[in-house]
Amino acid sequence: MVSSGMKRYRQRTDDQARLIGDAATTPLNTAELFGRSAPVRLEVGFGHGRFLSQMAEVHPEVDFIGVEQQDLRVTKTAHQSNKRGAQNVRLYWDDAHRFVRERLSPGSLERAYVLFSDPWPKPRHRRRRLMNRSFLLDMAWALQPGGRLIIASDTHNYALQALTNCSTLPGMWRNCYQPQGYRINIPTRFPTVFEQHKKAEGCSICYLMLERTKHEPLPRAAYPGLNGGSPLRRGDHARGNAT
Ligand SMILES: C[S@@+](CC[C@H](N)C(=O)[O-])C[C@H]1O[C@@H](n2cnc3c(N)ncnc32)[C@H](O)[C@@H]1O
Numbered sequence: 001m002v003s004s005g006m007k008r009y010r011q012r013t014d015d016q017a018r019l020i021g022d023a024a025t026t027p028l029n030t031a032e033l034f035g036r037s038a039p040v041r042l043e044v045g046f047g048h049g050r051f052l053s054q055m056a057e058v059h060p061e062v063d064f065i066g067v068e069q070q071d072l073r074v075t076k077t078a079h080q081s082n083k084r085g086a087q088n089v090r091l092y093w094d095d096a097h098r099f100v101r102e103r104l105s106p107g108s109l110e111r112a113y114v115l116f117s118d119p120w121p122k123p124r125h126r127r128r129r130l131m132n133r134s135f136l137l138d139m140a141w142a143l144q145p146g147g148r149l150i151i152a153s154d155t156h157n158y159a160l161q162a163l164t165n166c167s168t169l170p171g172m173w174r175n176c177y178q179p180q181g182y183r184i185n186i187p188t189r190f191p192t193v194f195e196q197h198k199k200a201e202g203c204s205i206c207y208l209m210l211e212r213t214k215h216e217p218l219p220r221a222a223y224p225g226l227n228g229g230s231p232l233r234r235g236d237h238a239r240g241n242a243t
Contacts, residue, residue, distance in 0.1 A: 002072065009075035016078035021065075021092045027105045033090055034063045039110035042067070042142070044096040044130070045117055047193060049077025054190040056086035062110070067092045067099040097135045101223060104142040112139060112149050116194040119155035127224075131162040133169065134221040140172045141220065143212040148176070151208040152188075154198045159206040166210060172217060176209040183207045 002010075012020070021033070031037045039062050046052045046066040056064045066089065068074050074093045081089040092099055120128045131151070139149055153159040163181055166173045175181050184204050188195065198205060 006072045006076065009072040009079070012075050012078070015082050016075055019078040019081055019087070019089050019091055020074060021090045023094070025102050028065075028103050028108075030063060030065075030105075030108060034088065036063075038063045038088075040065060040108060041111040041113070042100075042104070042109050043113045043115070044100070045069070045114065046077055046091075047073055047116075049073065049080045049091075051113070051115065051190050051192045052077060052089065053080040053084050053086055056081060056089045057084040060086075060088055062088065064089045065092070066090075067094050067096045069093070069095055096130060097138065097223065100135065100142055101138045101220070106141050106217075107144040107147075109143045110147050112143060112147070113151075114149070115152045115192050116198075117151075117153065117158070119153060119158045121155060129158060129161070131158070131165060132224065133165045134223060136162065136165050137169055137172075137218060137221050138223075140169060140212060140217045145212055145214040147212045149173075149208075149210045149212070151210070152192075152195065152205055154203040154205050156204075156206045159208055163208060169218060171215040172213055174211040174213055176211055177207070181208075183209075 021028075030040050041055070041062055041064050043052045043064065043066045046068050049066065052064055052066045056062075066077060068077070068091070071093045074091050077091055078089075081087075092103070094103075114131060117130045118128075120126055143149065151159060151162055159182060163175070166175075177183050184206055186207055191199070195205060
């Protein structure tokens, strides 16, 4: 069911399309993509794109890549970025894990954000969670040494599961939030749409900050794809499944 507000994003304008990347499966050349050599940050599952477009607006010296599985949200975020005059953004309609694995060259990212990744709370659905060991290993390949992975979730057991999965990748991540390993309800400069809703409901939010060490990454692990089955390709997601 597509809300009436989202229906307008079924058609893309040329200005929106300029910020939306191709569906290739080859690694991106970010210098070619942005026409310059600048630090690159990634947001995974950017939803309605408020955080991504705000960050791009206030950090014109950084290039931002976003990947999101709902195409209307991709178009909406292109619209938001244009409204803010942020042209240092490229958006991809794709599965985040495949994108990180196939399209990001080793060491190409300065920072990555995974903010309120779908928590799949039912025990029988937990294997669908994105931040499994294989994803975190691919993320370790994509980040440069000293690069940071920022995670936020209102589902604390999911955030802690991501930490446990990182601990199975020895030497690759340094936890910046010692001694607890996480922080609860820290102020954020640009809260995401989801974060704002959850805070308004009185939920507490768990934040992680992990730094990529200088260690060589381990060999890549098997790619489970979405839902633990064969990987979905772009376009497999139901079109217009935006809420
Ligand atoms: C709970 S929403 C949070 C959106 C946004 N980060 C926020 O905090 O407002 C999760 C988002 O991640 C996207 N998503 C979930 N799994 C994904 C995947 N495997 N690849 C790309 N995007 C994904 C969903 O479509 C949704 O927009």
